[in-house]
Amino acid sequence: MKIPFNKPYLTGEETKYIQEAVASGKISGDGIFTKKCHDFFQKRYGFKKALLTTSCTDALEMAAILGNISPGDEVIAPSYTFVSTVNAFVLRGAKIIFCDSEVDHPNIDANKIEALITEKTRAIIPVHYAGFACDMHKIMQLAEKYNLLVIEDAAQAIDSYYTYPSGETMPLGSIGTFSAFSFHETKNIISGEGGMIIVNDERFAGRAEIIREKGTNRSAFFRGEVDKYGWVDIGSSFLPSDIISAFLYAQLENLERIQDRRRILWQHYHNQLIPLEKAGLLELPKIPTYATNNAHMFYIILNSLETRSGLIEHLRKHDVLAVFHYLSLHKSEFYSGFGESHSELPNSDRFTDCLLRMPLYYSLESGSVEYICDLITTYLKSRES
Numbered sequence: 186m187k188i189p190f191n192k193p194y195l196t197g198e199e200t201k202y203i204q205e206a207v208a209s210g211k212i213s214g215d216g217i218f219t220k221k222c223h224d225f226f227q228k229r230y231g232f233k234k235a236l237l238t239t240s241c242t243d244a245l246e247m248a249a250i251l252g253n254i255s256p257g258d259e260v261i262a263p264s265y266t267f268v269s270t271v272n273a274f275v276l277r278g279a280k281i282i283f284c285d286s287e288v289d290h291p292n293i294d295a296n297k298i299e300a301l302i303t304e305k306t307r308a309i310i311p312v313h314y315a316g317f318a319c320d321m322h323k324i325m326q327l328a329e330k331y332n333l334l335v336i337e338d339a340a341q342a343i344d345s346y347y348t349y350p351s352g353e354t355m356p357l358g359s360i361g362t363f364s365a366f367s368f369h370e371t372k373n374i375i376s377g378e379g380g381m382i383i384v385n386d387e388r389f390a391g392r393a394e395i396i397r398e399k400g401t402n403r404s405a406f407f408r409g410e411v412d413k414y415g416w417v418d419i420g421s422s423f424l425p426s427d428i429i430s431a432f433l434y435a436q437l438e439n440l441e442r443i444q445d446r447r448r449i450l451w452q453h454y455h456n457q458l459i460p461l462e463k464a465g466l467l468e469l470p471k472i473p474t475y476a477t478n479n480a481h482m483f484y485i486i487l488n489s490l491e492t493r494s495g496l497i498e499h500l501r502k503h504d505v506l507a508v509f510h511y512l513s514l515h516k517s518e519f520y521s522g523f524g525e526s527h528s529e530l531p532n533s534d535r536f537t538d539c540l541l542r543m544p545l546y547y548s549l550e551s552g553s554v555e556y557i558c559d560l561i562t563t564y565l566k567s568r569e570s
């Protein structure tokens with residue numbers, strides 16, 4: 186029995202909705218299912234304006250255009266993240282200033298951001314790693330103090346929340362100026378490839394529609410607000426076909442069920458690995474008190490790169506595919522020309538070397554989680570003696 190790292194979950198309604206989209210006669214962007222998805226997100230999470238895109242990468246690129254990020258600007262982002270988080274800004278000519286992660290969590294260390302701010306800084310890009318909220322109160326305070334944009338990379342953060350010190354709870358993606366979600370097949374809610382930009386500052390809403398539609402005011406035209414449409418701004422084709430949206434809508438209708446199952450599996454891993462953490466053989470995810478757990482990912486942190494490599498190999502021999510994650514971007518030879526770090530980023534480097542992600546998907550069986558935890562236990566105990 187092979188246990189893959191990920192298995193896309195299908196609710197069974199996807200092909201039915203795709204057929205409906207096809208039968209509707211409009212399969213380009215912004216058809217009936219795209220509108221249903223927009224409504225879903227705006228109602229459930231109170232997002233001001235939700236616009237589906239072809240990927241989270243595209244949503245981030247849209248955000249960089251909307252924010253008028255220009256050559257010479259500086260953007261602060263964690264080094265421990267996916268390339269798209271920063272690529273979107275590099276494409277606009279910005280320089281990335283890499284910030285370290287927190288000691289016990291891959292998220293950007295909000296206490297280290299202020300020292301990186303210069304008169305060229307335009308934006309902060311918090312990435313909610315594993316769906317756990319960054320310290321948004323501190324980040325938003327800095328943004329206000331220095332008049333910066335905040336663009337949440339919420340690729341992994343669907344259905345997760347942040348609680349302010351005042352007690353107010355906000356869905357991730359609703360806090361920054363813009364935010365970007367992913368529906369890639371490795372995420373909780375999927376459409377193969379897919380994404381969404383959230384525009385929380387209504388002043389940008391009209392321009393967002395234009396940039397997403399090749400720099401034209403076609404969306405306003407379809408609503409009857411202008412009598413012809415033309416070229417009014419820069420832009421690209423960021424909107425998905427309604428076929429993709431139909432797939433996504435089937436997933437959204439089942440969001441509660443998908444999330445419940447993932448949370449059960451996550452907790453199952455967690456409970457069984459507590460003894461290993463107590464024995465000092467690994468670290469379990471630390472969820473900040475202001476964050477919720479959307480069970481996007483179950484990861485463990487090993488004591489060394491060598492232990493991690495050995496464990497990956499041990500699991501692989503038993504047909505379990507566990508995978509490490511990001512290589513610190515400030516160490517990338519390619520990115521060194523586009524970004525810089527003002528110091529060593531030891532926490533980012535530690536997660537690069539020691540973090541290991543376990544299989545987590547809807548159809549994973551509880552028995553498989555137990556099997557995997559037994560393998561981890563056997564391996565780590567054998568190395569101890």
Ligand SMILES: *Cc1c(COP(=O)(O)O)cnc(C)c1O
Pocket residue numbers: 239240241242243266267269270312338340341366367368369378379380
């Ligand atoms: C998955 C992911 C992305 C990219 O999403 P796509 O939809 O594949 O473009 C960006 N940032 C983070 C943190 C991600 O996990």
